[in-house]
Amino acid sequence: MRWKSIAVYLPVTAVVLGLLLIVFSTAFPPVHARVDDSEQHQENAELASSVAQVNQWFRNDWKEANLSQATQAEEPIVLRRLSLALHGTIPSLEELRRFESDERPDRLQQWCREMLEDPRFADYFAERITRAFVGTQGEPFLVFRRDRFRNWIVEQLNQNRPYNQVVQEIISQTGLWTGEPATNFMTHAVLNGKVDENKLAGKTVRAVLGQRIDCAQCHDHPFADWKQQDFEGLAAYFGQVRLSAFGVEDRKNQDYKVEDRITLEERTVQPEVPFQENLLPDSGTRREQLAIWSTHPDNRRFSRAAVNRIWALMFGKAFSEGAPYYARVDDLPDPEVGEGTGTALDLLAESFVASNYNIKQLIETIAALEVYRLDSTSHEIDDTVVKRQIDHWAVFPLIRLRPEQVVGSMLQATSIKTIDQNSHLLTRTFKLINENDFLKEYGDFGADELDERAGTVPQALLRMNGNLFEESTKPNPFNATPRIALASGSPEQILDTCFLTCLTRLPSLEEKQFFLNKWEDDKSRRWPQRTHDLYWALINSPEFSWNH
Amino acid sequence: MSIDRIGNLFSGLSRRDLLKASTALGVSFLLPTLSARAAEKRGNERAKSFITLWMNGGPSQLETWDPHPGTAIGGPTQEISTTFSGVNIAADYPMMAEQLQHLSLIRSLVSKEGDHERGTYFMKTGYRPDPTVIHPSIGALIPHQLETKGLEVPPYVSLGDGQWPGRGGYLGDQFDAFRVFEPGRSVQNMRARVGDKRQTDRLEGLDILAKSFRKGRQYQSEKSLHQDTVERALTMMSSDQLKAFEIEDEPESIRNKYGDSRFGRGCLVARRLIETGVRVVEVTLNGFDSHASNFEAHTNRAADLDKAFAMLVQELRDRDLYDSTIVLCIGEFGRTPKINPLDGRDHWPNGFSTLIGGGGLRSGVLIGETDPTGMATDPKDPIKVQDLYATILNQFAIDPGEELMTPIGRPLHLCEGTPLMQLLDA
Numbered sequence: 001m002r003w004k005s006i007a008v009y010l011p012v013t014a015v016v017l018g019l020l021l022i023v024f025s026t027a028f029p030p031v032h033a034r035v036d037d038s039e040q041h042q043e044n045a046e047l048a049s050s051v052a053q054v055n056q057w058f059r060n061d062w063k064e065a066n067l068s069q070a071t072q073a074e075e076p077i078v079l080r081r082l083s084l085a086l087h088g089t090i091p092s093l094e095e096l097r098r099f100e101s102d103e104r105p106d107r108l109q110q111w112c113r114e115m116l117e118d119p120r121f122a123d124y125f126a127e128r129i130t131r132a133f134v135g136t137q138g139e140p141f142l143v144f145r146r147d148r149f150r151n152w153i154v155e156q157l158n159q160n161r162p163y164n165q166v167v168q169e170i171i172s173q174t175g176l177w178t179g180e181p182a183t184n185f186m187t188h189a190v191l192n193g194k195v196d197e198n199k200l201a202g203k204t205v206r207a208v209l210g211q212r213i214d215c216a217q218c219h220d221h222p223f224a225d226w227k228q229q230d231f232e233g234l235a236a237y238f239g240q241v242r243l244s245a246f247g248v249e250d251r252k253n254q255d256y257k258v259e260d261r262i263t264l265e266e267r268t269v270q271p272e273v274p275f276q277e278n279l280l281p282d283s284g285t286r287r288e289q290l291a292i293w294s295t296h297p298d299n300r301r302f303s304r305a306a307v308n309r310i311w312a313l314m315f316g317k318a319f320s321e322g323a324p325y326y327a328r329v330d331d332l333p334d335p336e337v338g339e340g341t342g343t344a345l346d347l348l349a350e351s352f353v354a355s356n357y358n359i360k361q362l363i364e365t366i367a368a369l370e371v372y373r374l375d376s377t378s379h380e381i382d383d384t385v386v387k388r389q390i391d392h393w394a395v396f397p398l399i400r401l402r403p404e405q406v407v408g409s410m411l412q413a414t415s416i417k418t419i420d421q422n423s424h425l426l427t428r429t430f431k432l433i434n435e436n437d438f439l440k441e442y443g444d445f446g447a448d449e450l451d452e453r454a455g456t457v458p459q460a461l462l463r464m465n466g467n468l469f470e471e472s473t474k475p476n477p478f479n480a481t482p483r484i485a486l487a488s489g490s491p492e493q494i495l496d497t498c499f500l501t502c503l504t505r506l507p508s509l510e511e512k513q514f515f516l517n518k519w520e521d522d523k524s525r526r527w528p529q530r531t532h533d534l535y536w537a538l539i540n541s542p543e544f545s546w547n548h
Numbered sequence: 549m550s551i552d553r554i555g556n557l558f559s560g561l562s563r564r565d566l567l568k569a570s571t572a573l574g575v576s577f578l579l580p581t582l583s584a585r586a587a588e589k590r591g592n593e594r595a596k597s598f599i600t601l602w603m604n605g606g607p608s609q610l611e612t613w614d615p616h617p618g619t620a621i622g623g624p625t626q627e628i629s630t631t632f633s634g635v636n637i638a639a640d641y642p643m644m645a646e647q648l649q650h651l652s653l654i655r656s657l658v659s660k661e662g663d664h665e666r667g668t669y670f671m672k673t674g675y676r677p678d679p680t681v682i683h684p685s686i687g688a689l690i691p692h693q694l695e696t697k698g699l700e701v702p703p704y705v706s707l708g709d710g711q712w713p714g715r716g717g718y719l720g721d722q723f724d725a726f727r728v729f730e731p732g733r734s735v736q737n738m739r740a741r742v743g744d745k746r747q748t749d750r751l752e753g754l755d756i757l758a759k760s761f762r763k764g765r766q767y768q769s770e771k772s773l774h775q776d777t778v779e780r781a782l783t784m785m786s787s788d789q790l791k792a793f794e795i796e797d798e799p800e801s802i803r804n805k806y807g808d809s810r811f812g813r814g815c816l817v818a819r820r821l822i823e824t825g826v827r828v829v830e831v832t833l834n835g836f837d838s839h840a841s842n843f844e845a846h847t848n849r850a851a852d853l854d855k856a857f858a859m860l861v862q863e864l865r866d867r868d869l870y871d872s873t874i875v876l877c878i879g880e881f882g883r884t885p886k887i888n889p890l891d892g893r894d895h896w897p898n899g900f901s902t903l904i905g906g907g908g909l910r911s912g913v914l915i916g917e918t919d920p921t922g923m924a925t926d927p928k929d930p931i932k933v934q935d936l937y938a939t940i941l942n943q944f945a946i947d948p949g950e951e952l953m954t955p956i957g958r959p960l961h962l963c964e965g966t967p968l969m970q971l972l973d974a
Contacts, residue, residue: 139665192662202679212680328955377764386767398768441736443721448682451955454773456721457702460781461737470741514756518749533746537753542774543761 047365050351055370057344062394067385069394073375075099075108077548080504082112082367084401084547085314087120089408092418093501112367116360119421122157127404128313128449129153132207132330133170134188135447143187143243145177152181163306163357164295167208171291172284176247183248186241197238197256201231206330208294210305232258233272237290250285300335303349307362308332311345312450314366316399316547319345329450371396376548399547402449407438407468410539413502414472416480438468455545463540473535475528481535485527491516494531502538596872596907596944597822598690600830601815601857603849603879604710605837606667606900608893610885611846613637613901614655614918621885621922624843632912640850643858649912650861650870651905652971654936656916656927659881659897664837667880667897668712674937674963681954685714686937687828688723689962692716693946696827700787702726703827707814710832718954722777725830732795732813738785751782792824793817805859807852815856819863822873836879840890864906874907874940885922899927902936907943909971934965942967 062069076091079099083091091099104110115121130150138146156166173182189199205213213231239256242249255268271286273279279296280289295302309329312318318329336342342349348365355361366372376396378386389395401409411431412419419431441462445453463469475482480501488494495515499507507515519530538544615638616622626639631649661667666677673683684692691703706713706725716723728735740747762769769775784790795803795816806812814831821829833853838845857877864870882900883893899918905911917928938948941963948963 137665139663199679206679375764376768378767379764383767390768398765398772400772400774441727443724453721455777456724457777457781457784458724458726458737460777461785464778464781465737465739465741465785508760511756511760515753518753522749529746533742533750534753536750537757540750540754540778541757541761542769542772543757545774546772548761548765 044361044364046351046355047361047368050347050365051368053351054344054347054365057347058369058371058393061344061392065388065392067389067392067394068379069370070374070376070378070389070396072373073396074505076504077375078108078373079111081314081372081396081547082108082115084405084409085316086112086115086124086363087118087408088124088405089412089419090502090504092412093416093497094418096500096504108373109364109368112364116363119158122154125313126150126153126157129157129309131447131449132309133185133203136444137188140187140190143177143190145181145184146188148178148181149184149188157359160358160360163352163359164302165357167295167302168291171204171208171294172287174247174249180247186238186248187243190243193243195238195241195243197235197241198231200238200241201235204290204294205234208305209299209301210308210330210332211301211334212331227274229272230274232269233274234290236269236271237286239269239271240286250287252285297353300346300349301332303352303357304332304335304345305330306357306359307345307348307352309450310359310362311348311366314363314372315397316401316450317397317452318450319343396548400453400455401545401547403439403442403444404435405547406442406463406545407435409544410438410463410468411435411472413539413544414480414535416483416501434468434472438462438466441466460540463545464536469536469539473532473539475532481531482528485531491519494527495534498531498534498538502535503541503543596874597826597869598687598828598874598907598940598944599818599822599860599876600687600828601853601860601875601877602710602830602832603836603853603877604668604832604834605664605879606881606883606895607836607849607879608838608842608846608883609655609896609899609901609918610883610893611638611843612641612850613653613903615639616885616918616920619920619922621887621920623887625846632914635914638846638850640847641854643854647858647861648903650865651875651903652909652911652913652915653901653903654915654931655899655901655918656930657878657882657900657902657936658927658930658932662881662895662897664880664895665712667895671878671880671933672712672714673717674934674965681958681960682715682717683960684717684719684723685725686940686963687714687725687830688716688719689941690944690946691827692719692723693950693962694827694944696825699789699825700783701789701792701821701824701826702784704830705818705821705826705828706830706832707731707817708810708832709834710830711834713832714828714830718960719952722773725828728793728817730813731793731810731817731831735790735793738790738793740785754778789824792820792826795820802859802863805855807855807859809852809856811852812856815860819860819867819869822864822869823867838883838892839888839894840892842883842887842892861905870906871908872906874904874909874943876902876904876936876940878902885919898925899930904936904971907940908973909939909943910973913970915968915970931968932965934963935968936965937963938965939967939971942972 076096076099079096080090083089083095099107099111102111127150130146130153134146134149138144153166169182170185173180175183177184177187186195186200189196189203191199202213205211213234236256240250240252240254242251242254256271257266257268259265260267271289273290273293276293276296276299279293279299281292284292293299297303308319312329335346348362351365352358352362371393374394374396376398378389378395380386380389386395390397411434417423442459443456445451473479473481484497484501485494488497492512495512496506499505515534610616610622611625615625615627615636617625617627627636628639628642628645629636630645631647632651632653635648635653637645637648659667659670661670661676669677672685672687674686675683687704696703704714704723704725706727708731709729713727714725742750758775791797795813798816803816806816811831811833818829818831833849835845835849861870861875864873864875881895881897884896886893888894899916915929915931919927941948946962948961948965948967950962951959952962953959
């Protein structure tokens, strides 16, 4: 009888032990340094020089403004900022463990470089750049293929193609929208079967030059120097675009005609740029000329706009400071005349041009800046001083995560392993379905995703009571919460692990005491349930929903 | 009782429980605001409300409120007489025919937007799409301009699965319509997923984390309005006013009269929300984009629209709510007089119909006329949506000419139209 029991229980015990071992090993995966320590990266002198220059500019600015800067943020928090900006999610527990074990003195810079090589970067960033050019619209049906355009941007980022070349192709490419994906910039502006040159002119100025000329379509711009004539002259560059069986093409002999708003008579408008005519090439189609002019190294609006967009994607808000009118990614003031007298934006723009429009290097440069690594807390008590600190980037700004960052972070926090292209097909499918459902309810910010916005009640309700949180955290064998609870050796370990997976930091002494005391006082609940509740509080905390 | 039970909408954490627990535990910031209870019965001086029945896809004027039977453009649609003297409507709307005397009819609405998204934007905001600014919908403007004291649920609600619900635009996302995808069935995400005690524990944990985060970030945290939003969400979760979203306690006979469709339930919920003090409700009926099989599609839509719309007008009148509630039935455009080879009609922004009534507006007014031959593209007495919205704002004592400053520093009028004197009481 006893032997029979042993025969029955032994395999069962072995299976249970085996499962526990698997769970434990998954919760605390062995540390594999992804970086080959033996390989010494050559320090990029150009990058270092640019970083030093910009750092000095900010130091001078703070001194002049009589402001102290915040202390340096903890490195895992900077890693969190990078992961949110470049991959759209917080770092996984797996990544954090590996980061903790990385002893290189410049590990943040190395990790930034690795993140840029991770396919998740191109995939995530391509969507952001796609929005700048063609928004989130799916129409016009048949002639516009947004997916082709986006995938093409992914390829350009993977190849780290110079950004000026990418933009030139977007502005001037001909051919079918399926075979030549850049032409979808033209076809996204098709309205009632015709290319809307006004839309293209406005969009080009915003996405490429970082300014807004749209008001000038109907009247002279009330604040800036843009005149209605400037708008028409720019629109004329798109006035020869036509759709045919061969796709997008330019009809060189076609005049661009508009109806005069006063006389109501038709008149021909010649292509004309509003400034720096000398940068125009002598030959090429109208669009080719515009492409060269708008991305010319001496057209400072282009490099400043590119830097401002990347800055906004890294920090969560545009570089511009001061009045709300200027605090937008595509509403930069005109550049100052002359060189060497500009702001940090100009310094970065000059460096961007010198690097041959290298987007990845620009990202690395911004990530290495002192301002990117400052803490978001201030020691100042006076609100007016804190506000000035924020305006001058002397403290890291608090920026609400965009919807895709919220859902990406929720999914990542509820998985111990990194969710990426190597994840199981089921995991990736689950992620895709949940992302779409979540975004539908949470609301997508669309093309204006870099504008500052307030949170809404439905969003708070969705985070607190929505399906996504419940499905991905309730105690079951597939979710992280019970696995953390079962695999951790002590309540302290559970607490540390949950804080790391959700907030990328360990609990403070006060927080630790609070939760440990609470668990000690109430023994009616099991650990998976306690972990589940802790996760709810962590994911609903402002710290989770904000970049800081 | 299991501590893990998932309470239903009203047996979750009650307001009183939450207040008691919050006070006892010192959960400071999560304490819901102690605002006065919303008036359960509204007095004689009722605040005005606005219900839009949004016909998504662009309904055919010829198959609804402006039929032309027996003409080349009329198709098989027949007409019936109504209680509105001299006005006939499509025969698919017998119940609306009974109510029509309480409404006014515009048959000459004009727009320049023939695309669904652009048309919807225009017809909901009164402004054509402009890349420099996102305009608020008329529904967002009203709660922005008028106080809604004691209201614990959102003042602007969109019922049904509309593709482009009204937005706050430059007023901010907090003025977006609160969306309820399945009206009358459940309000999504409104129930705490755990029982009272666990929910209180969770909130307590959240409070500790929020306090930690505020340290050194007081200014930025307050500016973020995160706490305010969570507070309002919790207030809503524990509010008795949520009952307005439910229709279970309505008599079966009433529910049947509205119809057991998403739109029918939406209209019933709309009436309940208005009774509770919600300012603006939008109910969407999908399926009017009839490029093919136009007549079949419209008959199918009429089955839902006729009974729900008629019952809504009837009930608002029975409950003495009609004089304080404007009801507008509108879509993004109409459909072409010409019938295409697929027996469909295409987009037509050049002369289409809308019904409007209640809210102190004159009833029995007919404006505009379309050409029965379909040859003339412009209707007689064309009406712009801006003027229609100026009329509605006027009824709320809101000056349409008032300017608001947009985030790009550009002042914009609330509405660029002028009120339609024909609809205003003498």
